[in-house]
């Protein structure tokens with residue numbers, strides 16, 4: 001049932017990549033517990049605009065948990081205090097009346113802050129560009145049913161392919177490692193005959209790019225898996241390690 | 252004589268595309284490198300076009316407003332993609348897919364384009380599988396299909412409830428491969444703000460860097476707009492928050508015709524509106540209608556009790572439920588096309604049988620859970636059920652979902668000919684941004700098909716036919732006066748927006764526009780309402796340009812300024828939609844004029860007067876746009892009253 005709550009918000013404000021950031025405190029009242037977290041942020045911004053102040057910049061687009069654009073670190077957790085959801089799917093019923101909510105951007109050297117809560121995640125695109133694909137061009141490919149694929153492999157590949165590239169895994173990791181993200185793509189493609197051919201090369205190229213871009217190494221803390229909104233499993237990391245070792249041995 | 256030439260190739264319908272490809276002009280590999288192609292948008296249409304043209308050796312510049320090409324709105328498509336593979340051997344064929352699409356579009360689409368779409372559909376599936384798209388499979392290892400509204404065969408391929416995501420990631424990865432190869436240069440968080448015309452041809456764009464606020468000039472031998480649909484004119488829609496119609500408006504201002512602006516699709520299965528703070532509407536995929544049954548209480552007093560919270564849907568006995576789609580349309584039942592399903596829901600709610608806030612109906616899985624088991628339903632729709640529960644806080648395995656129609660897709664868009672070229676030479680439009688294939692109503696799972704068809708299999712041919720005449724045109728300096736002037740005009744528009752310093756937030760004005768659109772240019776339209784809408788939109792326009800408040804600076808990132816710039820264009824689109832709807836005195840597909848309906852409340856076309864595409868030409872800010880007509884000629888199908896009974 002709908003009820004309303006009042007909250008104190010402590011929000012990270014930072015005018016640009018080179019500026020120094022700071023926390024600002026705001027109050028919002030009569031927030032419906034049926035509204036989403038980002039709708040609460042909209043209400044705050046409307047309030048700020050009416051006071052002739054600059055609204056808080058945050059990334060978002062689909063608002064249904066699929067584009068991977070939203071990216072808030074809420075009360076010490078990427079995507080906030082609910083399981084298996086993105087920030088845009090988080091609802092205010094998860095908060096208590098009178099609570100203080102701390103909102104920060106993803107913090108990782110490879111994701112510099114652009115403004116307020118917005119970070120630059122271009123590094124993920126660079127990792128994909130390094131090898132996260134099957135090298136086929138448009139046209140001249142065989143019939144879709146020419147190679148049967150077991151349902152189990154197809155389903156497992158789909159699970160790995162569910163990664164939305166949000167970067168919560170990096171934000172959750174004390175080493176800022178991108179291993180969960182990289183391993184999800186490597187696994188998805190390695191599980192399918194179409195992607196199998198280049199599996200070793202792909203693993204090597206993507207890991208090398210990840211290291212180059214300043215993401216940390218993986219020490220198996222598992223924090224990424226806990227915070228991943230799409231339940232990407234760390235068994236993907238084990239598969240990536242296997243592919244990577246194979247690639248090294250092949251050298 | 253019409254000023255419009257659709258340039259449809261000669262020959263019988265099934266031969267046209269082959270004929271075209273046999274006779275089109277080509278560009279040799281050495282010359283491709285010298286030709287620059289600007290592609291705006293990285294959704295299915297833009298990413299597939301950029302990847303394909305890059306692979307062919309053209310020099311591509313690709314733009315997106317998101318921080319990564321992978322986040323284009325296409326990522327959100329859930330249900331699936333059609334193709335005429337006929338793998339289930341249930342009688343499908345290229346002709347049947349073509350026919351269903353034309354009929355589903357209520358005979359307001361161009362025959363030759365739709366046939367080509369059906370023809371290339373099978374190659375799309377082959378291409379995506381080769382890229383590693385993990386489509387759903389059967390135990391035998393072959394691809395699985397499901398059925399979708401408006402069809403009696405199973406021709407929809409899917410990847411769980413995340414088909415758009417997987418198709419877009421396939422295209423995105425192909426695109427990033429080209430970025431790595433150096434054939435495509437990617438511009439993220441960069442927005443097209445104008446199109447540059449030189450000697451009557453599109454030769455570049457002005458773009459705005461959304462991080463620094465700086466304006467950039469880019470030259471291209473050709474420009475492709477793959478910028479998506481304009482459904483967000485309604486404020487609340489299923490589109491992503493950033494989806495916008497600005498590129499289409501820029502093209503319109505520069506002389507491209509805007510076709511069928513009033514043709515917008517209202518999707519029947521969305522989570523109902525629940526409060527004033529609502530920022531967007533969430534779609535529950537149409538695929539749910541495969542196994543879900545739609546109903547409202549048969550007795551008004553039950554509906555009233557449910558609305559008052561005194562009765563639960565699970566307490567309503569089977570015989571007291573009105574499965575109104577099964578009742579009215581026994582042949583298609585819950586799988587009637589979207590426009591029909593949406594209007595039927597509105598009809599029941601307007602008559603007082605709605606549940607929830609009164610503007611909602613039930614989508615019930617009880618009988619399929621009993622028939623197939625909960626695990627089968629979970630495997631098919633698990634992520635959608637989870638999404639519903641996170642939003643509504645109710646468990647759809649136990650109690651029926653509540654749904655209501657919402658704006659979802661725009662069939663209208665920039666007018667293009669058979670080659671996907673607009674009325675401006677060198678300016679092309681692809682995907683949802685053009686008007687081409689869906690007539691007055693789009694069938695489910697056909698937008699993904701169209702976006703990828705345009706990008707992978709149509710543009711790579713047709714754009715060459717244009718560029719072949721341009722191999723001697725050297726790259727132009729962006730210091731040329733046309734670029735300088737275009738940039739100046741953009742700069743003064745942004746300065747003007749910043750200088751208003753009024754009292755209303757962008758969102759408050761956008762919501763006001765949205766309500767006018769929904770009430771008068773929405774599911775039921777009539778002459779008086781549309782005239783009223785045009786007046787109201789003019790008032791909103793005035794209010795916007797005199798009273799909008801944009802805090803912050805013109806330099807650096809300024810999200811309110813971005814939104815204001817797009818809202819100014821939505822206001823224009825709203826006006827155009829209302830005018831077009833007023834002009835079209837008939838009902839067809841998603842365009843329902845209350846004055847034109849059958850005795851049973853079905854849409855009544857006026858083929859003798861309106862079998863044409865409405866193409867609007869811009870005549871200046873204070874002048875009314877002028878209507879041109881592209882007459883629709885059907886050689887292979889006969890126009891009949893759609894019947895899903």
Ligand SMILES: Cc1cc2nc3c(=O)[nH]c(=O)nc-3n(C[C@H](O)[C@H](O)[C@H](O)COP(=O)(O)OP(=O)(O)OC[C@H]3O[C@@H](n4cnc5c(N)ncnc54)[C@H](O)[C@@H]3O)c2cc1C
Nearest residue numbers: 292293294295296316325330331443479682683696698699
């Ligand atoms: C929730 C939902 C579910 C859907 N499910 C299905 C389905 O199951 N099957 C189906 O067939 N269809 C479905 N659709 C429809 C389909 O997803 C879209 O029609 C299709 O994806 C549009 O693709 P597009 O490439 O034309 O445009 P989009 O994906 O909208 O991409 C537009 C691109 O243009 C860019 N852009 C826009 N303006 C500018 C500018 N001014 N400057 C620079 N870049 C710009 C954006 O950044 C983006 O990259 C669904 C739609 C929604 C909303």
Ligand code: SF4
Nearest residue numbers: 163164166167169228
């Ligand atoms: S692995 Fe999970 S947390 Fe990491 S980017 Fe992908 S979806 Fe986000």
Ligand code: FES
Nearest residue numbers: 061063068070088
């Ligand atoms: S806004 Fe798209 S995942 Fe949150």
